[in-house]
Structures are given as C-alpha cells and as structure tokens.
Amino acid sequence: MSTMAYPAKDRPWVEKAEELAAGFAPAAAQTDQEAALPKDNLRRLFDAGLDAAILPEEQGGAGLSFRAFGRIVFEIARGCPATACIWLMNTGAAETLIALSSPETSARYVREFRQGKRFANALSEPTSGNLFLNPVQEAERLPGGDWKLEGAKRFVSGAELADYFLINVSIDGAPAFFGVERDDTLEIHDIWDALGMRGTRSQLIGFRGARLKRENRLGPPPEGRQNLIGLGLPWLSLGIAQAAYDALKEHARTKTLGATGKPLSHAQWIQFETAAVHARLTAAKLLAEHTLALADEGSAETNILALEAKILANQIAKDIAELGIRVGGGLAYTKALPFERHFRDAQAGGLMAYSSELCHLFVGQYELGVQEPG
Incomplete structure (x- = not known):
C-alpha cells in the first residue's frame, strides 16, 4: 500500500492493526445493516494496546509516529469504516484533552484512557455546522468560576459508549474548550438512521445544564501542534x-x-x-x-x-x-x-x-x- 517508511518501532503496531482489521471485515456488512456499535472491534483494539499506543512513551504509550497512525486508521477503515471512525474520534479526543489540560487533569485523563474509558469528540453544533472551531452556544457563568451549557452537539461518533467528551462553547464571544464527564445532564437523542457509516451511531447529544468546570478548561494549543x-x-x-x-x-x-x-x-x-x-x-x-x-x-x-x-x-x-x-x-x-x-x-x-x-x-x-x- 505504502511507499513511505515509518519508524521500525511502529511496525508491530501497524501489523496488529492489519491483523485485527482483517477480522473486522466479515462483520462490517452486518454492523451496517443493524446500525450497531462495533463494540467487540473496539475492545479488541484496546486489548491489543493500540489505543494507548498513541500516547508519548513518558505517559505509558508507544509514541507512534503520525505516519504509523495514519496507516493504522487506513487498515481499520479498510476492514470496518465505522470502527475506524469511532477509534479515530476516541484517540483524537483523548489526545487533545491530555495534551491541553492542566498537569493534574491531564494525568487523570491518561489513567482513565489507559484503563479503557472511552472519549468522544462533541464539537459540531446544529447551528454552526462545519465551523466547529467557532461555537455560537454561549456558556452561562456560574458563581465560583465554573460555567454551564444549555445546548446540543451533533454527530458525536460512539456517543453511547463515551465516558468523557471534548466540547467547545462560546465564552464572552470567544471559543473555549472543555473536557466533560458523562452524567445525567447529558441526554442522547436516538435519532440515528443514517445513509452510511451506520455503525458509528453518531448521535445528537443534549447538554441540559452541563457543568463546565474551570479546572477542566483546556489551555491554548502550542504553535505547530498537530491534530x-x-x-x-x-x-x-x-x-x-x-x-x-x-x-x-x-x-x-x-x-x-x-x-x-x-x-x-x-x-x-x-x-x-x-x-x-x-x-x-x-x-x-x-x-x-x-x-x-x-x-x-x-x-x-x-x-x-x-x-x-x-x-x-x-x-x-x-x-x-x-x-x-x-x-x-x-x-x-x-x-x-x-x-x-x-x-x-x-x-x-x-x-x-x-x-x-x-x-x-x-x-x-x-x-x-x-x-x-x-
């Protein structure tokens, strides 16, 4: 497939992905027909260590290169696109929360991620569409320095499995990003009846007074950060x-x-x-x-x-x-x-x-x- 070499240390991880993806392919059609979350596939990826492999070595990961990461997404998508999409959003949301949170909060996310907790990307608003980095839902400031959100996010892949969500809101007219833990203020609207990629079950989530804790607010990304x-x-x-x-x-x-x-x-x-x-x-x-x-x-x-x-x-x-x-x-x-x-x-x-x-x-x-x- 590839003409480009990736670091030798990454080869075992790519080979694991290739092997697992070959096993995902036979059930991909059934996953689509049933619009069912590919839970077994996601568990096998986690058990193989591929989730944590995206972390730096000092955080217990393998420090995968971006080249190897792309190849892994490719192989999984070749076998089961829904699995690849959820895995990409899980690892991407987790990596962002870990990289841009305070040291204490980041360490907590690392522990949770390595223990198998699921993360989801919840940035797209019903009214802002593709301009997900420019949210229009304004968070309400609470006494003590926290905020709360009354609003919704759509197309949250793997939402029903997620323990943590990466979300964004507008605060005083400027974008702000938070990690939010699942609780009873989050309501999943089961409206998924999609044309394709049906196994992602990318639902609409309502945030009904969801608390945005100031200690869970993300810092600005460093210059040159890769997403x-x-x-x-x-x-x-x-x-x-x-x-x-x-x-x-x-x-x-x-x-x-x-x-x-x-x-x-x-x-x-x-x-x-x-x-x-x-x-x-x-x-x-x-x-x-x-x-x-x-x-x-x-x-x-x-x-x-x-x-x-x-x-x-x-x-x-x-x-x-x-x-x-x-x-x-x-x-x-x-x-x-x-x-x-x-x-x-x-x-x-x-x-x-x-x-x-x-x-x-x-x-x-x-x-x-x-x-x-x-």
Missing part, C-alpha cells in the same frame, strides 16, 4: 476507497461477461476506468503520506496539506464506489454485493468537518492570499 483527527480523516476515506477498489477488482476478475465467457476485466471500458481511479487513489495516498511525514517533522505546511489530502481522499472514495456500482450492474444496487455499502460509506468523509466545500474554500483562499474580514 490527530485532522490528520486521520483523509485515511478514513482512503480505507473506504481501498476496500471499494479491492471489491471492484475481485468482481471484475471473477464475474463473466455474458456469452463470451470472459471475465468483466476484459471489457475495455472497465480497464480504462480502473486505471484512472487507481492512479488517483495512488496520488491521494502519496499526498496523505507526505502530509504525515511533514507532521512528524513539525512542519507549518501540515494543516493546509491535510485539507488538500482530505479533498482528494473524499472524492476518490466516492468515485471508486460509484464505479463499483456501474461494474456490478443491477446486482450492485442490492446487498448481494458490497458496492452499495461502500457507496454509502464513501459519502460520509466529504461531510465530516471540515466538509469538502470548506476545505476547497480554505485551500483556495490560502493559495490566492485572500483574507476574510475578522
């Missing part, structure tokens, strides 16, 4: 793209072309279109790998390249899945073949913040030197 979720999202779509591409090749090689008795792979239009999507998939992987290599170096280019990598990954996943439908014909429109599931799953990446449209906007503004007022 695991932003770096991992392209690989989520690339894993879906790879699974769809693998299914496409298998079908084309084994399904015969009418009375000719030859496999579909002998059809010239399929050869041409397979070559086209393969070249673009390779290019998308290379850009995503280059982005992670720069992240490992702490490069300032990483943020904008991550948006570009997401644009390419989101689109190639959709295009390969759509080609699978065409190659599979009428049967591909049913659950008899995996293409309809890949097609539905592939739509999710472009909708996840930042959406493909916002990624295009930000990259275009960056390239043209356009600065919006304010």
